[in-house]
Amino acid sequence: MAEIILKTLAHTYSANPQSPDDYAIRHMEHVWHQGGAYALLGPSGCGKSTLLNIISGLLEPSEGDVLFDGQRVNELPPEERNIAQVFQFPVIYDTMTVFDNLAFPLRNMNTPEHRVKNKVLDVADILDLTELLKRKAKGLTADEKQKVSMGRGLVRDDVSAILFDEPLTVIDPQLKWKLRRKLKEIHQRFNITMIYVTHDQLEASTFADKIAVMYEGQMVQFGTPQELFETPAHTFVGYFIGSPGMNLFAVRYEAGEAWFGDIALTLPSKVTRAIAQASSRNIKVGIRPEFITVHANPREGALVARKRRLQDLGTYAILTFELGNELFKARLPEDHAAYGDEVYLEFEPEHIGLYIDEYRVGVPCE
Numbered sequence: 001m002a003e004i005i006l007k008t009l010a011h012t013y014s015a016n017p018q019s020p021d022d023y024a025i026r027h028m029e030h031v032w033h034q035g036g037a038y039a040l041l042g043p044s045g046c047g048k049s050t051l052l053n054i055i056s057g058l059l060e061p062s063e064g065d066v067l068f069d070g071q072r073v074n075e076l077p078p079e080e081r082n083i084a085q086v087f088q089f090p091v092i093y094d095t096m097t098v099f100d101n102l103a104f105p106l107r108n109m110n111t112p113e114h115r116v117k118n119k120v121l122d123v124a125d126i127l128d129l130t131e132l133l134k135r136k137a138k139g140l141t142a143d144e145k146q147k148v149s150m151g152r153g154l155v156r157d158d159v160s161a162i163l164f165d166e167p168l169t170v171i172d173p174q175l176k177w178k179l180r181r182k183l184k185e186i187h188q189r190f191n192i193t194m195i196y197v198t199h200d201q202l203e204a205s206t207f208a209d210k211i212a213v214m215y216e217g218q219m220v221q222f223g224t225p226q227e228l229f230e231t232p233a234h235t236f237v238g239y240f241i242g243s244p245g246m247n248l249f250a251v252r253y254e255a256g257e258a259w260f261g262d263i264a265l266t267l268p269s270k271v272t273r274a275i276a277q278a279s280s281r282n283i284k285v286g287i288r289p290e291f292i293t294v295h296a297n298p299r300e301g302a303l304v305a306r307k308r309r310l311q312d313l314g315t316y317a318i319l320t321f322e323l324g325n326e327l328f329k330a331r332l333p334e335d336h337a338a339y340g341d342e343v344y345l346e347f348e349p350e351h352i353g354l355y356i357d358e359y360r361v362g363v364p365c366e
C-alpha cells in the first residue's frame with residue numbers, strides 16, 4: 001500500500017540556482033492517495049518526468065520530502081521503494097523469452113519457482129500475453145514489448161504504485177485505446193496507485209479519475225476531467241484542456257465597466273465589481289468556446305465581432321471571430337445560422353471565469 005505525499009518539494013538541475021526559472025519543480029505540495037488512477041498532464045518540459053523520477057527514486061529532490069505511508073524515502077533507492085516504472089520505450093531483455101522477462105523481478109527476489117510460474121501465468125493472462133510466453137522478446141511488436149514491460153511491474157506482489165511515463169508513445173494509434181483499456185482493467189483489479197504521465201488530454205481523461213495539470217514546474221490544478229473543463233483553476237488549464245481551449249480576454253476597469261481594449265464587455269455585475277476591486281493589473285476574463293452564443297443579427301447587450309472563419313466539423317462547427325485585433329473561438333451546433341461578416345455574441349454568465357495573476361478567483365454572489 002502506498003499513499004505518496006510530496007512535501008514542500010522542489011528540484012533544480014542547476015548547481016547554483018538563481019531564480020524560479022532554474023527549477024524544474026518549483027514548490028509543490030501534493031498527496032497521491034492509495035489506489036487512485038491519476039494522470040500527470042502538461043506540455044513538454046513542464047517537469048513531469050522529473051517529478052516521476054523523484055517519486056520512483058531515480059532522482060533525489062533538491063528540497064522538500066517524499067513520504068510513502070508517512071515514511072520519508074528521499075534517500076531510498078528505487079529497488080527499495082516497491083514502485084514499478086514503465087518508460088516510453090519498453091525496458092525488456094531481448095534475448096530472454098516473454099516468460100523469463102516476466103519472471104525476472106520475482107526470481108531476483110528469490111521467489112520459489114512454483115509461485116513465479118503462477119504469477120507469470122496470471123499476469124500474462126491479464127495482458128493477453130499467454131500465447132507469446134515461449135517467444136523470444138526480440139521478435140515482438142512494440143505494443144507487445146510494452147505489455148511485457150508493464151507485466152514486469154505487475155508480477156511483484158509488493159508493488160504498491162506503478163508510474164507510467166508516456167507509455168504509449170511508441171504504440172500504433174489503433175492499438176493505443178486497447179492498451180489504455182487494459183490499464184484501466186488492471187487498475188480496477190489490483191488495488192494499485194497508478195500515475196500516468198502524458199501530454200495528451202484525451203489519454204489523461206480516459207485513464208484517470210483525477211488529473212494533475214503541470215505547468216512550468218508547478219501543479220496548477222488537481223481535479224476530475226469535468227472540473228478541469230468547467231472550472232479551470234489557472235489560465236493555462238483553460239487553454240490546455242478543451243478543444244479549442246478557453247478564450248481569455250485581458251481586461252481593465254474604467255468608468256464603471258470592464259474593458260477589453262476599447263470594447264466594453266457586458267459581464268455580470270458581480271464580475272465587474274470583482275475586477276474593480278482587484279489589486280493586480282493582470283486580470284483576465286475566460287469563457288470556453290462552448291459557452292458563447294452567436295447570433296447572426298444585432299441584439300441588445302451582444303458584443304459585435306468580425307467573422308474570420310467558419311469550420312464545419314460534422315456534428316459541430318468552430319467559428320473564429322476577431323475582437324479588438326485578437327482572434328477567439330466559439331463552438332456552434334451543427335444547425336447553426338448563416339452569418340454575415342459581423343456576428344453578435346453573448347457569453348453565458350454562469351460560465352464566465354475571472355483570473356487574477358493567472359489564477360481563477362471566486363466571484364462573490366450578489
Ligand SMILES: Nc1ncnc2c1ncn2[C@@H]1O[C@H](COP(=O)(O)OP(=O)(O)OP(=O)(O)O)[C@@H](O)[C@H]1O
Nearest residue numbers: 013023024042043044045046047048049050051199
Ligand atoms: N538531466 C537534466 N539536466 C538538466 N536539465 C534537465 C534534465 N532533465 C530535465 N531537465 C530540464 O528540466 C525541465 C523539466 O524537464 P522534464 O523532462 O521533467 O519535463 P517533461 O514535462 O517530462 O518533458 P517531456 O514531456 O518533454 O519529457 C526542462 O526544462 C528540462 O530541460
